[in-house]
Amino acid sequence: xxLRTLRYFVAVAEELHFGRAAVRLHMSQxxxxxxxxxxxxxxxxxxxxxxxAGVALTPVGAVxxxxxxxxxxxxxxxxARVAAAAGAATITVGLLADSSDPGxxxxxxxxxRRHPAVEVHIRETDLTDPTCGLHAGLVDIAxxxxxxxxxxxxxxxxxxxxxxxxxxxxxxLARRDSxxxxxxxxxxxxxxxEGTDPLWQTYWNGGEPRQGPVVRGVQECLQxxxxxxxxxxxLVDHEPAAGLAVVPLxxxxxxxxxxxxxEDDTNPLIRSFVQIAIAAYxx
Numbered sequence: 365x366x367l368r369t370l371r372y373f374v375a376v377a378e379e380l381h382f383g384r385a386a387v388r389l390h391m392s393q394x395x396x397x398x399x400x401x402x403x404x405x406x407x408x409x410x411x412x413x414x415x416x417a418g419v420a421l422t423p424v425g426a427v428x429x430x431x432x433x434x435x436x437x438x439x440x441x442x443x444a445r446v447a448a449a450a451g452a453a454t455i456t457v458g459l460l461a462d463s464s465d466p467g468x469x470x471x472x473x474x475x476x477r478r479h480p481a482v483e484v485h486i487r488e489t490d491l492t493d494p495t496c497g498l499h500a501g502l503v504d505i506a507x508x509x510x511x512x513x514x515x516x517x518x519x520x521x522x523x524x525x526x527x528x529x530x531x532x533x534x535x536x537l538a539r540r541d542s543x544x545x546x547x548x549x550x551x552x553x554x555x556x557x558e559g560t561d562p563l564w565q566t567y568w569n570g571g572e573p574r575q576g577p578v579v580r581g582v583q584e585c586l587q588x589x590x591x592x593x594x595x596x597x598x599l600v601d602h603e604p605a606a607g608l609a610v611v612p613l614x615x616x617x618x619x620x621x622x623x624x625x626x627e628d629d630t631n632p633l634i635r636s637f638v639q640i641a642i643a644a645y646x647x
Contacts, residue, residue, distance in 0.1 A: 365403065367439055370432045372399045373411065377429045380419045390518055440639060441478065443632030455633045456485040458496025458503035461582050467523060467621065468507060471644035478640060482633060490581045492556055494564045498624055505634050507641070510620040511563040518627045520638055522645035524618035528610040530589050530598040538609035545570045545615055552576035554588040554596040568597055570616065621645065 375385040376396070386393040404411050411425035421429065459468065475484065487503050489496045496506040498517065510519065529548060531538045537547060553574035556565050577588045588594040590607050599619060604610050623641050625634050 365406065367436065369399055369403050370436060372396055373403060374429065374432050374436065376400060376412065376419070377421055377425060377432075380421075382419065388520065436639070440632065440636040443635070446632070453481055453633075454483045454485060455505070455631070455637065456487060456503045457637070458498060458506035458508065459486060459488045460494060460496055460506070460508040461488060461490055465621070467641075467645040471507070471641050474640045474644050475637060478636065479633070491568075491585070492560045492580050494561055495624060498626065504629065504631060505623060505625040505637055507623055508621075510622050511567055512561045513563060514624070516627055517624050519622050519624045520642070521620050521622050522641055523621040525621065526600040526612060526618050527597050527616050528600040528612040530585070530596050530604070531609050531611060532589060532593055533604075533607050533609045535593065535595075535609070538611060540611055542612045542614045545572075545613065548595050551595045552592070554579045554585050554594050556580070567619075570597065570613075 372385070372389060375388050376382060379385040379388060382393050382397055382400075386396045389396065400411065407424070407428075409424040410422050411428060413420045413422055472484075475482075487497055494508050494510070494512040495517070496508050497503045498506045499513070510521075529537070529543050537543060540547075548570070549572075553569055553576045555569055555574050555576055555578060557578050557580065576594050577592060579585050579588055585596055585598070586605055586608065589596065590605075597613065597616070598604075598610055600610055600612050602610065623638050625638070
């Protein structure tokens with residue numbers, strides 16, 4: 365059994381869906397299905413039950429999942445120790461002004477326990493650079509939010525968060541249980557500077573060109589609403605500051621938390637970071 369095939373198996377076993385596993389592995393579904401079928405042939409046992417209801421692990425598959433996770437963890441540790449011996453025991457992580465995220469906190473602890481000899485450098489950026497310096501070559505991996513230009517990058521979704529309208533607490537719309545983008549069509553929105561990634565700008569402006577004050581950071585967004593009655597979007601589960609309110613937007617897709625790195629970067633510390641991040645954000 366090759367490590368690559370075991371990684372394929374673990375992805376399918378955790379997603380219980382060949383399509384989602386293929387997306388997670390950044391490959392098409394047919395070769396993934398063939399690889400799993402070949403693995404079942406080699407083992408002489410079915411690993412998954414496939415039915416109209418979906419995909420489920422067989423008892424043999426459950427045993428292999430437990431063993432495979434251990435083997436892959438050990439392989440990552442070996443790669444990281446070799447990288448450390450070769451003088452590559454540092455990694456630079458870009459964060460998007462959201463380092464208080466509990467998922468990121470769990471990830472930091474888990475990564476330190478797995479790689480105590482690795483020095484992690486943190487580069488936090490404002491809201492004008494969703495790749496946190498990745499496109500500029502300033503970080504090895506970014507822990508950020510989409511969408512943004514993914515050219516030359518590998519992007520893995522870790523979690524999605526619902527978004528809502530950020531309003532003054534005395535705004536008449538703040539008393540509503542939910543809103544649609546059309547309810548905010550005639551309002552001034554906070555927006556990002558010219559040159560900001562267009563995909564990022566469009567998402568956070570609800571898919572429309574907007575007029576309003578230009579902001580760069582989270583605090584500037586909050587103050588633009590507080591002082592000017594501007595509106596914008598934020599995460600529903602973020603506790604609003606005094607004088608502000610958040611109302612869910614029912615016609616906006618959720619915000620995607622992602623890990624992103626250069627697609628041709630083979631640094632084993634990045635591979636390990638991603639695997640630990642997947643577990644940290646699943647808890």
